[in-house]
Amino acid sequence: MLSMKNDLRSIIDDNMEEIIRKEYCDLCEKQGVFYGKRKNFRILICKRCGLMWANPFKYFVAGKSTNFDYWGEEIYLSHADSQKKRFHKQLKTFIKKANVWDPRSLKILEVGPGLGFFLDTCEGLGIKAEGCDISERSVKYANRERERVRLGTLDGYYQYESFHAVFAFNLIEHLPYPKKFFSEAHRVLKSGGTLVLETPVQESLFHRLARIAYFFSKGRLNYLSVESVGHIYQFSKKTFKLICHDIGFNFLYQKNMNSPFGEIWSKSSLVCFDYRPLYRLSLPILWALGKLTSQGNRLFILLQKP
Ligand SMILES: [Zn+2]
Incomplete structure (x- = not known):
């Protein structure tokens, strides 16, 4: 149930975008x-x-938006190998931290698998994995050899306690109601199952410096990475x-990690940035420093259902 106070919503019919006004913390x-402001x-x-x-913030209504597309498709396709290598490492960490004895007996759901690279990685290790995604194009791509991704969201679709793990990479920062996602993930997980998340995090070198730059420049340098479309949350x-505990999980593990450099470098030429040359100049230095100091820009988190 969405019981948030003060959510003012209005539908813009032509693009099926929802504008959501949220004064209260979703969690x-x-x-x-x-904290700060943009235009x-x-x-x-x-x-x-x-x-x-x-x-x-603005949100494209799932399944109804006519212009929703998988953003940065070419970028992800051209970095498929580095993505899969990273997913392989994360899968191994999950297997170790969640004390999985027999990975081949696992049943995994990925929410928002995009082009399906994580599902490929699971299949490579003999693990059964499926997904759901709201982008028709990426579902088509991920299913080009076999049916494994459903067009749609997690909400209410799967049976109670169906999966040993639910994975969501770089998804929760895009969702209008992350708490609702956590409770749905909790519902479909078996007892002892793991919710595995990756999301940009405030306690990273890049985001710390971005906040310092924002305050010292009085808002002129804004790399806070919170946007009214896309990364709604940080x-x-x-x-x-x-x-x-509020959402019914035990805390298992968290670690900072970097986005693959090729991916953020390619994206930096596409996204709308103030002072783009400055951003691109500092990116390789901050990326390397983030890696050296274990303060990468994203957080990899494991939560366990008791
Ligand atoms: Zn809060």
Whole structure:
């Protein structure tokens, strides 16, 4: 149930975009405090769990949007090998940390598999994995050899306790109601099952420096990576530690990691940035420093259903 206070929603018919005004933290329902602003929205922060979000934000209604597409398809395709290598490493970490004795007996669901590289990696290790995604084009691509991805969202579709693990890479920061996703993931997981997440994190070298630059430039240099479309939310390490019990999970593991360099470098030529040359100049240095100091820009998290 969506019981959030003060959610003002309106539908724009032609693109099926929803504009959502959210004054309260999606996870704790505490009122958000002003953090920063852009032209058309403000950035709010929850003083309890550290979650940051854009207010208002825009969301493409799943399954109804006519112009929703898999963003950056060519970029992901040209870096398929490095993506799969990374997924292989993350899968091994999950197997170790979740004490999986026989990976081949696992049943895994990935929410938002995009082009299906993680599913390929699972299949390579003999693990049964399926997915659901809202992009028709990526579902078509992921299913080009065999049917394994359903067009649609997680919501209410799967039976209770169907999976040993639910994976979601770089998904939760895009969802209008992340708490609803956590509770659905909890519902479809078996007891002892693991929710595996990856998301950009505030406690990273890049995002720390971005916040310093934002305040010293009085908002002129804005690389806060919270947007009214796309990355609506930015999570903190504190968020997961604090809310995991509220959402019915035990905290298992978390670690900073870097986005693959080729991927963020290619994306930096496409996304809308202020002072793009400055961003691109600092990117290789910050990427290398983030790796050296274990302060990569994303967080890899494992939560376990008791
Ligand atoms: Zn909160």
